[in-house]
Amino acid sequence: MKSIQFTHSYNKLGSAFYSGDKPKSVSNPQLFIFNQELQKELNLHGTVLNFEDGMPYFSGNKLIENSSPLAMAYSGHQFGGFSPQLGDGRAILLGSLFDSSNFEYDLQLKGSGRTSYSRGGDGRSALGPVLREYIVSEAMAKLGVPTTRALAAVTTGDMVAREGMIPGGIITRTSRSFVRVGTFQYFSSRNDLASIKKLADYVIARNFPEIDNDKSKYRSFLREVIKRQAYLISKWMGLGFIHGVMNTDNMSICGETIDYGPCAFMDEFNFNKKFSFIDENGRYAYSNQPHIALWNLTRFAESILSLLSNDQKNAIKIAEDELNVFPELYEKYWLEEMRKKLGFEVSTLQNKEEKKIIDELLNIMAESKADFTQTFYSLSNLKNSQSNGDDTLVRFFTNSKKIENWLADWRLSINKSEYDEDSRIASMKQVNPVVIPRNHQVEKVIRAAEDNNDFEPFFELNTILQSPYKFDQNKVKYMLAPKDSEVVQRTFCGT
Structure with a gap:
């Protein structure tokens, strides 16, 4: 070998x-x-x-x-x-x-x-x-x-x-x-400036080689870490994913999701949804994730101030200038993600009318506790004009009039697009999954393996999730929201 x-x-x-x-x-x-x-x-x-x-x-x-x-x-x-x-x-x-x-x-x-x-x-x-x-x-x-x-x-x-x-x-x-962010904090808390520089040079050469020769490469480093985190969180938010334990030692410098512990995907949409048993105050709740990412990035910037400038005031100014870009950058990535999910053309990102339509849908979803994944998947199948197929979406909402009015506004917007109907539907199906790892299904897998040494449910679920954007009949039971008796209210780190 x-x-x-x-x-x-x-x-x-x-x-x-x-x-x-x-x-x-x-x-x-x-x-x-x-x-x-x-x-x-x-x-x-x-x-x-x-x-x-x-x-x-x-x-x-x-x-x-x-x-x-x-x-x-x-x-x-x-x-x-x-x-x-x-x-x-x-x-x-x-x-x-x-x-x-x-x-x-x-x-x-x-x-x-x-x-x-x-x-x-x-x-x-x-x-x-x-x-x-x-x-x-x-x-x-x-x-x-x-x-x-x-x-x-x-x-x-x-x-x-x-x-x-x-x-x-x-x-x-x-x-x-x-x-991790915490790796830089380890040396910063010990005032080990030489190790901070050694670590930064290592990470830049390995994960950000395109900036290695920049004149202000450490500022570029901070900028790129911020950029990757803004993108990552936008992807989480677009899928209803809640990490659950966004400590700085669980934030990857290279912009990957890491340390899944008490993670979970939302079923019913709730801006303030949290699952982690130890997150009593909702610090890491769904809608807080962008804010916590910025908080963590601020801790990262603090740990590399010595690299940004020899003058502390100037270093702080540089860090603040870069960090101040995060909200706008995150909003850009998030809007791009949501526009794809609703079938809007990404080329017109500044369209305020479409931003309003996105926000209105989320508010109606929250009011009705509509299933996050099924709402967007059902929307992907709707025609450009009203049809009987609308019922596949409307059924998730307690106020049918509100969602029907919203659909009318949505159709007005998509019909202004150069997208033809088939292209729009195909595009939406590339970003709105058929299946996700629903909490109750993951819990069933764990119970079967831990209690009965039965790994068949694990193998089946893992196989189903290998093609999350493709519908087939084998996926139907995994598409369904949990019954009341199956709802997972709390998740645990397991440490």
């Missing part, structure tokens, strides 16, 4: 950036899923990382040849309070490698045992969070959202103590970089 060509670029930053921890062995690992598509993308075919041979490596019982495991150091604001010492308490970075497009990716085990940063934790993961992250991260990738990816998942044969004794699991995941 061919060896894996790890680069170990993060190791080269020096021991201040990590602890040289190794994964801890488990008693009876079983590899239950392996992502062959991702294996191919990462140029791992022909290596030991395959379904037949990979189990010892995905469980941490055996180290991959040429790997150099470590746990990354970072800090973070958690629900607004700063924790100066966090780090990978249950994750091990094995190394980085290049994919078929020559992009560098990190390879990491999560749930692989205690590290130097575990504090009082056991370093393990229950099986449920492993299943949730695998399902949702892979669904997000297929939905077109920047995200970490899942390569494999194993059961460990060991129980972990949470609200009770639960089967353990380990997920192998990849990312363009596991560096």
Whole structure:
């Protein structure tokens, strides 16, 4: 078998950036899923990382040849309070490698045992969070959202103590970089300016090479991080996705969705919807996500002030100027996303009439508690003129007159467009999914696996979500909103 060509670029930053921890062995690992598509993308075919041979490596019982495991150091604001010492308490970075497009990716085990940063934790993961992250991260990738990816998942044969004794699991995941806002905060809180510069140079060269030669590259760096986060949050909002734990240590510098913990997708639309059990005050509720992203980005800007200018007042001015662009930038990306969802031409982004139509629909949806995903998917199927098909949308609304009036305004707008009806419908179906990982379906998968060692529901749901924008009869039951008895009110981190 061919060896894996790890680069170990993060190791080269020096021991201040990590602890040289190794994964801890488990008693009876079983590899239950392996992502062959991702294996191919990462140029791992022909290596030991395959379904037949990979189990010892995905469980941490055996180290991959040429790997150099470590746990990354970072800090973070958690629900607004700063924790100066966090780090990978249950994750091990094995190394980085290049994919078929020559992009560098990190390879990491999560749930692989205690590290130097575990504090009082056991370093393990229950099986449920492993299943949730695998399902949702892979669904997000297929939905077109920047995200970490899942390569494999194993059961460990060991129980972990949470609200009770639960089967353990380990997920192998990849990312363009596991560096977080909290990684910069770690060195900023220690006034380690040399390490801040070293880290910034590393991230720029790896993830933002197009700005590496800019005269003001650190300002450009801040600008690009802000830009990627604005885009990412707009994608979340366009799908009704709620991350649930947007701490600064859970914000990826390269602009990927990371650390899925208590994440969830909305069923009934509610601007203030939250799921996370520990988010008592709704800090990370749906409508707060853009504001929290800006708050986190402000913490990032604070941590790199020394790079922006030798004069602190000037550095603060530069940071403020860049951060002040975020609201407008986010609005631009969000409007672009919503315009696509409603079938408007993206070329006329400044159309205030269409912005009003978007806002009115969301308000009517909130008033009726209309299902987020089904509303937009049903809208995708409507004709340019009124028809009996309108009932497929109207049925989600308690006030039929309001939605019918809204449809009339919507049709007036789309009929001004150069889009023909078929092109408009086809375009809408590319951004309005048929299926999402609905919370009650994910919960059923977790219950079947944890309680009965039954992984068939997991395999079926994962397969269904591989083509979220394509309708077929096998998807019908996964399209449905939960019954009252199936509604998931709260989600948990599982740490």
